[in-house]
Amino acid sequence: MARSETKNDAKNDASVKSSPRRSRPPRRGLLTPVAIIVATVALVLVAQQVLHGLPHWLNPFAEETKDRSGPVLLKSIRDLHRYEAASGNFQVVVDLEKDAKFLPSSLRGKRTLFVGNGSVDAYVDLSRLGSGALKVNADRTAATISLPPAQLEKTNLDTKNSYVYATQRGVFDRFGDFFSSNPNNQQQLYVLASQKIQTAAGQSGLKQRADANTKSMLENMLKALGFKTVTITPAPQ
Known part of the structure; x- marks a missing residue:
């Protein structure tokens, strides 16, 4: 029995030695490109921080602004027949976030907080006063005006006092912004801020204030001309 077990063990050892081992897939070939990409991104970010910390005259990538604009061309002039009756100043904080669907924001994404300051004017268009808008009695003591x-006005965004308050960017966004600028992103912030201010102006009672101020102005003007009674009515739409 001991001899037969020894032979069986020898056969098993021989079969184990003769069986081919499974080859493991090489990991070095897969990790090398990933390591190169990570190292490149890290190097670019470090270089960006170092260059921004250098004085302007030592930074080889420092920008120099030169104004090569031509003279301003006057295209047209138009007369205005309106009374600027009220103006509102507004401030809005735009929170704009862009992210990727399947990537975390730390890798791919951008969030910007933009503070927009602007004004909206309210006016009454006096050119819409028709021939029958002003009615005067026979002895010229009473007047009735049908007022539109x-x-x-459209939002007048104060670009000088509007600014980006904070920006959070992912790694890939930082890498892309290092090589290129995106002026459309700033323009999008201006457009969003203007739209939000315009909406707020329509809900602020600014037009009602302009109506009241225009009515008061016309009453005082006509009374200064000798009219004792002045009536302001809304014009038919």
Whole structure:
């Protein structure tokens, strides 16, 4: 029995030695490109921080602004027949976030906080006063004016006092911004801020204030001309 077990063990050892071992897939070939990409991104970020810390005259990538604009061309002039009756100043914080669907924000994504300051004017278009808008009695002591409603101008965004308060960017976004600039992103912030201010102006009672101020102005002007009674009515739409 001991001899037969020894032979069986020898056969088993021989079969184990003769069986081919499974080859493991090489990991070095897969890790090398990833390591190169990570090292490149890290090197670019470090270089960006170092270059920003250098004085302007030592930084080889420092920008120099030169104004090569031509003269301003006057295209047209138009007369305005409106009374600027009220103006509102507004401030809005735009929170704009862009992210990738399947990547964390630390890798791919950008969030910007933008503070927008602007104003909206309310006016009454006096050119809409028709021939029958002003009615005067026979002895010129009473006048009735049919006044159109106030309207809102477009938002006048103060770009000088509007600014980016904070920006959070992912690694890939930082890498891309190092080589290129995106002026459309700033323009998008301006557009969003203007739209939000315009909406707020329409809900702020600015037009009602303009109507009241215009009515008061016309009453005082006509009374200074000798009219004792002045009546302001809304014009038919």
